[in-house]
Amino acid sequence: MTALHEVPAEGGGGDVKVPDADGRVPVVLLVNGAPHRVHVRTTEVLLDVLREDLKLVGARNGCGVGMCGACTILRDGRAVSSCLTLAVLCEGADLRTIEGLRGGGGEGGEGGEGGGLSRVQRAFLEHRAFQCSYCTSGFILALEALLAVDSHPTEAAVREAFSGHLCRCGSYSRIMAAARQAAGLPSRGGLARGAVTGGVTGCAPDEEPGR
Amino acid sequence: MSQPLVFFPTTVAEAVEVLDRYGGEAKVVAGGTAVSLMLQHRLIQPAALVSLQRVDGLREVGRTEEGTAVRLGALVTHAEAARHPFLRSAAPLVADAFAVVGNPQVRAAATVGGVLTEADYASDPPAALRAIDAVVIAQGPAGARIIPVYDLLLGFYETALADNEIVSSVVVPLLPEGAGSAYLKYSSRSSEDRPCVGVAAVVRQAPDGSCAEVRVVLGAIAAVPVRVPELEAAAVGRPLDPAGLGDAYAEAVDPLEDVRGSAWYRREMVRVWVARAVTAARHRCTGGPQPPPAG
Amino acid sequence: MEGRTEDVAHPPLLDAEDRVTGRTPFVVNEEVSGMLHGKLVRSSAAHAHLVGVDTGAALAHPGVRAVVTGALLVARGGMELEFGPVVRDQPVLAYDAVRYIGEPIALVVASDPFVAEEAASLVEVTYDHLPAVFDVDEATAPGAPVLFRAEPERDPAFVDVTLRADYERNVCNVFSVVRGDASAAISSADHVFEHVFESPAAGAAPLETHVVVADARGDRVTVWTSTQTPHIVRRQLALLFSLPLNRVRVVVSALGGGFGAKAYAAIEPVAAVASRLVGAPVRIHLARDEEFVTSTKHAMRVRLRTAVTNDGLIVARQALARYNAGAYAGISPRKVMFGAYGLNGPYHIANVDIHVEAVCTNTPPAGAYRGFAINQAAWAYEQQMDIIAEALGIDAAEMRRRNLLRDGDTFCTGETLEHLHFHELLDTVTERIGWDPDAKPERDGDLVRAKGISCVIEGTITPSTSTATVRLNGDGSVDVLTSSVEMGQGMRPALASLVARRLGIDPGLVGVSYVDTDLTPYDQQTTASRSMASMGRASELATDDMVEKVRQLAAELLEADPSDVAVVGGHAQVVGVPSRRLSLAEVVGRSRVGNLHGEGTFVTEGGLDPFSGQGVGSAHWHQSLGAAEIEVDIATGKVRILRYAGALFAGDVVDAVGADHQCEGCLVFGVGNALFEELVFDKGQLTNASLADYMVPSLDDMPDAYGFDLATDENRDVHGLGEPALPPVAPAVANALYRATGVRIHSLPISAERVLRGVQAERRSGGAGGGTGGGTGGGGTGSRA
């Protein structure tokens, strides 16, 4: 705050980034495999930089406090909340957004209908595991991060990976169904999951009410 | 309202030097999960941010030279601490406490040093670290000093660290031979919530089955984790009575009130969760299989 | 539990790939070149005269382009100062008084949102504080502070709402349903039960908060906005600027959820006014804490008196309910009607006397919210049903069976109801949950399990109007032009499949527009679960209209009589001569018409007299039941919902997966409302305005198993499913809790703390299980009139 601090002493304290008159510093971010040079405020979170500077709008602000998961991205392969990540501290990190999954190597381009989609994306698509889909990128990336370290996760591990992800529209059962498919877990029957026919549906034989 | 400078020291000494230079106007950033929120909400307006991410040697987990403790580097993340095999066996309640913090996104970024120095009352790891008598190594211009977690946490968001000190590591003593431990987090609302009450318990039984040692630390009910030495002393030599301990702690505490529960409710939860945590810790005394962290 | 893999085979879904690749065009992504960013300065006083708003420091801040205040708008003139869907009482920016904490006072406009936010903190407001009132009963009591002295101007378009306001008592509307002679029936009844139940304010909390970009330069106003009611917003802006409707353009792409909170103008007026003043497009994107004070679920308190025979037949119901409208009327004047007939419940009651008031207080404005007024009503009457059943020694399911409405019964509105399925639905949910009238709670240590049920009736907005245009392009593809808003309910894919089904073509050939009021025809609103019913029907009619034109043209081309031409499977053909046919593309191409339009208008008639509640309440009636099995930890009071079974009458179902989604969405709201969602105020100050402090259900908070049975009837119209599955959830959980513990919770949410207080009180009173010992006050059995 005082003028004394504006210009740091030579060499002291390692590297330093000094904001310009506009309060910004240059930062090179490696996003989806490509370096991007951006000028960010030193207090700016990565989410805002991705959306506003890089126009990567698949990450979204739902809460701004790390509770909803809509802003999730992969940082060095791990799912993190970009709303809690200072952009200036991301130099050197491998950042990946939902946009980076598409055709971006890995499982992309495996063919089939959803060519260019990852296995997880395809499962979400096939199960229609979304309503408004504001939360969807976050759920998909959370599962991608899990599958990258554990290709055969348990159902409990999948559920744990989805903690910190809210779907206000309520697509949880289909999200889980998609996740089970992508993770190779057996699917589960529903409690009277509205088979729609004429009249009140009966209980399908394989869907025992009660557990 | 100018933007802070950002320093990337590569050694502890460099970091300390910057902090010293700024005399309280600089803010250390580790995982940044708390600092980013403070900045967004303008709760702090530091002149400089001092990132620890390039500082060498703050990410190690290992046995101390004497072999009686685990050293967790300040930058070890919650996720790393939670699943570290050595920590899991040496001090399972600490690993459990890290495992139940927030969500995976938070745990992937938040650090051991950060959660202690943030000194938020509604936290899990501090209670567990306090129960196992962990200490932090603080480094300042004059060198290192050892601060027990008990002395580190002074009040709401307030620690004993000087402006020009950083935590370089946390030293977690091994659980005493034969002892069992548990950390139980109770969330009164959503499973995603911070704790309403957290209880860390360590129990050791004498060969005759009486209580040789009990340690109970209560998190999230007061500005800092609460430990009541008199009650611990009084329990020794008697048959372990989890319910009785629950009642005793409920009487002894003076809980705060927030959106997760009134003072009355927290007192009742102390009663319940002390009993449950002591019971869980006793179960683990026998060296049987460790139940998963409960919550 | 959860999704069935069999569901994976669907027609290719409109936009589905965008949804998994992050490309969905949410309004929050909207950018307009040259746009500036606005940040609202909000009141920190609950009720005060505005003495001064000092904008000097903010204006001097580098990057700030303007600071718009109410005083500036007054001085400039030429624009209306207030807006509101029924009465225009809400200031665009406060100019003489503020009436709730969080009320917009000024808009700082800057080149960058960060700068705007920084500068907003520099605006200094001076208040002359006035007494404030937060509770509906206190606000209507003599001597309470009065929020409005005079009746605000009406919005001429909302003529179907008759106002019975009493501003001296802070009442912005009253609605009564009176039928038979309730007092007489009560005084001669075998038993009378009276209780008070309460619901708190809650947040809809769509993950995408309100966002708007407004461009009001020149002689037009354009807004790109996250609204569920584009045509109402268009009209509200037209009124504000005194413009004809065609000078106001409202563009709405995809919404990240709405749930009612995005109905009616909210931040569009201030953005548009600022744009006009500044001469640039202005964007406002609410932060989460602002979202919470922009539109809430109504808090409500009701005193409910129900008289029954010894056999448990309901003979009369009296109710006085007060919905907390917050500081401005908003849609509350209409909500009281839903609340009034809603409080009758799905029961045949000959004598009804229900009064519902919407009361203004110094709290944030309450608005539309999933379940529109019915959640609060069902919370009360469905718990009282269980209380009565227990007192009479009748099984809770049997009690309902005896009273549920049947075909041919007269509802409290005087309508004779048909196509009712309550009894089958009751059988379904009781079977699903495994209802046993004699079941004792199951206990395992501190964990106790039990089950509860509840039944709800809900209307849809009536009268209502939807119009659609269907356009056949030269290549045979079809566009549906609609002003229904896609907010995640899958309205666009559903309309596509509806139209495709009618034309016999692949749904992949049908596109559905986003909303642009310059192009898309009138639709009343996307609320009250009405879109599929109303817009679906309009689209079908438009398709028929277009088909008619196709037949005319094809007849000429095929040299046949139009009456001999049919459109089947994407072709126009001479009936009985399959070889004489043309594809739809050929019809357009050869007749050189460019394209073909069909228009469809669907209007429902009805309405109720506000003094008696008699008339036509709803074009069709939503019938919804729920059954919950819960587990309560009696040491902590924490409730977990283990299983939930819902059953609804759905009419015709166009999109089974979408229907399923809607029901599960309702369950998320139901679970949250039941267990922990509550806006907590301290003297008007919201204390939990963040998703770290206001909890919404996560995956782990959902029941372990759940599902919904839909009773369908292809010959009935489509019943929207956006809301009906929600209201039964909380009372079913509360009823289960009572069966588990003897604790009756009168005030939502069923928080662990409330439950524990009840359990301890119950224990002290000897646990007789009477249900009146525990709980949180507010009621008793027997006549207390």
Ligand SMILES: Cc1cc2nc3c(=O)[nH]c(=O)nc-3n(C[C@H](O)[C@H](O)[C@H](O)COP(=O)(O)OP(=O)(O)OC[C@H]3O[C@@H](n4cnc5c(N)ncnc54)[C@H](O)[C@@H]3O)c2cc1C
């Ligand atoms: C969504 C969410 C949910 C959460 N839920 C829980 C929960 O359930 N239980 C719980 O216990 N906690 C919870 N937390 C808190 C979380 O544990 C803390 O945010 C985190 O531990 C802080 O660590 P950090 O490394 O990110 O710290 P930072 O944000 O980097 O720093 C935090 C503070 O510590 C200081 N600091 C950091 N490292 C050092 C150091 N080495 N030396 C000196 N000072 C230092 C900083 O200056 C700052 O004051 C939650 C947080 C979020 C965002």
Ligand code: FES
């Ligand atoms: S916006 Fe980052 S977690 Fe919600």
Ligand code: FES
């Ligand atoms: S689909 Fe809307 S929030 Fe998940």
